[in-house]
Amino acid sequence: MNELETIRHSAAHVLATALLELWPEAQFAAGPPVEQGFYYDVDLPHRVSPEDFPKIEAVVSRILSEKQPFVREVISRDDAQAMAERGELAALAPRPTPSVFKLDILKGIPEGETITLYRNAAFTDLCAGPHVADTGKIGAFKLTHVASAYYKGDEKNPQLQRIYGTAFATQAEMDAHFAMLEEAKKRDHRKLGKELQLFTFDEDVGPGLPLWLPKGTVLIEELEKLAKETEFAAGYQRVRTPHIAREKLYKTSGHLPYYAESMFPPMELKEDADDKEPVRYYLKAMNCPHHHKLFAAVPRSYRDLPLRFAEYGACYRYEQSGELFGLMRVRAMQMNDAHIYCTAEQFASEFRAVNEMYLKYFKIFGIEKYRMRFSTHDPAKLGQKYVDEPELWKKTEEMVRNVLVETGVDFVEVPNEGAFYGPKIDVQVWSAIGREFTLATNQVDFAVPARFGLEFTTSGNTKETPLCIHRAPLGTHERFIGFLIEHFAGDFPLWLAPEQVRILPVNPECNAEAEALAAELRGKSIRAAVDGSRDKLGAKIRLAQVEKTPYMVVLGKNEVANRQLSVRSRKHGDLGVIDRAAFFSRIESEISERAL
């Protein structure tokens, strides 16, 4: 635990102390530091609301000024048990009801581990520490919000009130923190998406089903263009598949038992007048089964491998209503999907090439803060959460790990997070407000191709099942664009900007000339528009700046007379007078290089 975390963890104890002064019956579970501060989970009949915060903070502030020392005490398991039973843990004094959560936590502490208490004034808590020397070391304290959380994160456990706060060594650091949060809110993709008219949601269409406005659609199409170029160069072939399929397909793939909860309920229809049982069709939640059918459609030889099928596939997932989150978590998505069918010998180089594609994309977008997460299986759950192929799991995990190590990418390995059909690598990023998301994914599949009976003829004229790599380096349009909006704060690089050039006639007499220039730019596939309003130039510039247009062209009688352009860049201000050809070639190369 670093210094700040120690301060925050101590702050959680102070919060508990204050809550107990107000509600002595409070039962506490866990109170750790987190990225932005800390929380303490509490079970309390009184519903704590932000209206209670001043009252709680007043008590906290008194405790901080009292500089209560934190005292560590080693205690035997039996004594700790006895104290918990008397309700003395996470309490100011013995109570009629036992400290139930602390009893449970105590049970989880391995035999032989030192058990410690921390006390500040009358408050005693079961705690591994460490803590600051005294409560006076917590220089700034503030409660932020209250939410609910299942005990130990399990839906079957009772819901507790999770009271969030933050703490710093000094008030100045806390002020800086809140100032930063304010800035982050300004780049929230939900806010910018509305302001910049990129996308919208409508109740009649349905929750989690984004509607893409023209400007957002530009972003989609530019990303697809990038993906198509990149995949074409890497030897992928494009395919197209329908959005629905019969139930049988997902029975074959094995998705239904694992995944039915996350799929929209099926449509049922009688395909034949004398059908007794209706046929069920599902909206596809993933593209792989369809692609497997394309592999199976033609006899395949080892000479055809690796075979790489790419599709921006539309998928529909019935995400739980409480999980929907702007564009980051939706129910309809367009996935930068591809499936690579290869032999075991080809696997490592294919997997490495996929990894390199990821890194190439990150460079184009200037994505620097990300984490590769390598998810493996848990041997204890073979046959339930994971297909029962212990040898293949071991072998493929080894191959993936080797590629990661050889490439020299930083990664963390997480056990028991793999897909049911194989290990995977997820790329984790963070939204403006600090929520973590999987942006892209790269998965190994050694199970489903066999379920589909996929095979190719080997050089020895035998049949073999290919390995499959599922990869989506650009994730889904929805999440990727949600991320990009925040990453660029809506200020997209020229190649992505929905409106690249806005022409600003100084007065309406120049409107016709401006329209002609816009048409000329559009002829060069440059997205240009004219502000033909009667606003003064300053107002037109302000509007273009606010709407984050990368280039503005001021057109007055001087420019019309000498066939030149007054160019202004959103980022760098007035660039002065440039002749037309120079301006065209400047933006054309900036676009084709996809410059940042």
Next chain:
RNA sequence: GCCGCUUUAGCUCAGGGGUAGAGCGACAGUUUUGUAAACUGUUGGUCGUCGGUUCGAAUCCGACAAGCGGCUCCA
């Protein structure tokens, strides 16, 4: 899905048991404009939906919906 909170004009938000208000926007007129906001006027809302209490509900109560903060889950 669960817990809590929110929902007033296109947007941001004020108000509040006697049928609503600001700024911005949009529209119109005047101004003929030169690198981040000209002026005036007009428009605009069954106060999320449905039900209840009340002489009267946008306001109080309930249900539902959507959104927000989390939990669980995932691209």
